[in-house]
Amino acid sequence: MTNRRPLIAGNWKMYKTPAEAAETARQLVERVTGVTDVDIMIAPTFASLEPVFKVIQNSPVALGAQNLFWENEGAYTGEISAPMLKSVGCEYGIIGHSERRQYFGETDETVNKKIQAAIQVGLKPVFCVGETEKEREDEQTLSVLDKQVKKGLEGLVSDQLDTLIIAYEPVWAIGTGKTATDEQAQEAHQFIRSLVKKTVDNDLAESIRILYGGSVKPANIAALMEMPDIDGALVGGASLDAESFSQIVKFK
Numbered sequence: 001m002t003n004r005r006p007l008i009a010g011n012w013k014m015y016k017t018p019a020e021a022a023e024t025a026r027q028l029v030e031r032v033t034g035v036t037d038v039d040i041m042i043a044p045t046f047a048s049l050e051p052v053f054k055v056i057q058n059s060p061v062a063l064g065a066q067n068l069f070w071e072n073e074g075a076y077t078g079e080i081s082a083p084m085l086k087s088v089g090c091e092y093g094i095i096g097h098s099e100r101r102q103y104f105g106e107t108d109e110t111v112n113k114k115i116q117a118a119i120q121v122g123l124k125p126v127f128c129v130g131e132t133e134k135e136r137e138d139e140q141t142l143s144v145l146d147k148q149v150k151k152g153l154e155g156l157v158s159d160q161l162d163t164l165i166i167a168y169e170p171v172w173a174i175g176t177g178k179t180a181t182d183e184q185a186q187e188a189h190q191f192i193r194s195l196v197k198k199t200v201d202n203d204l205a206e207s208i209r210i211l212y213g214g215s216v217k218p219a220n221i222a223a224l225m226e227m228p229d230i231d232g233a234l235v236g237g238a239s240l241d242a243e244s245f246s247q248i249v250k251f252k
């Protein structure tokens with residue numbers, strides 16, 4: 001890590017009722033009050049956004065959404081738009097998580113539209129990329145990342161991307177307990193940074209935060225954060241418990 005400000009983000013996926021989410025948020029706020037050198041975000045389910053926001057307002061913890069649709073409003077049953085998420089306090093929006101690509105038909109094209117929609121309303125996109133186990137075995141990791149990053153950012157220019165965050169999440173490491181080694185993660189992060197340099201520009205490549213995700217825990221965060229191109233983490237399972245997530249936040 002260099003002088004980029006770390007971001008530790010929790011993806012709560014489809015867990016916790018609104019009451020449970022608010023309680024975990026309360027416990028987290030208690031534990032991270034006073035943390036000033038790390039950005040912290042949690043992304044509960046849509047139903048929990050408002051109750052969680054009430055708890056974390058005026059704390060170091062920011063709110064994120066797990067997904068969004070690219071139109072602002074309309075006849076799109078079951079969807080939610082970027083302006084709606086902003087209006088309930090979201091600062092970040094996770095886009096293109098591998099579970100959405102795998103189970104809900106997200107493609108590089110829809111991911112691109114969602115990134116544009118988020119940027120338009122000032123929601124910081126957390127743009128997820130990563131290879132499957134088969135792709136890694138077939139030595140396609142870098143070509144998969146190349147395609148995902150280029151297509152995801154197509155048509156966007158440097159000025160629009162200053163709030164962009166990229167999360168490298170090898171699909172085989174998500175929820176499996178298998179973490180990429182620090183070196184595997186560093187190699188992918190360095191490659192993604194070089195892609196940003198090639199396709200956008202050098203300044204953005206230097207400033208953009210690239211998070212690692214996939215079985216991050218209190219026990220492995222410090223070593224990951226030692227890597228020069230790892231600027232934070234997107235945490236699933238270990239973010240559901242306030243104590244373990246706060247230990248990750250306080251990795252130093």
Ligand code: PGA
Pocket residue numbers: 011169173174175176177213214215216234235236237238
């Ligand atoms: P995990 O999930 O930490 O449970 O592996 C990470 C993610 O899906 O963002």
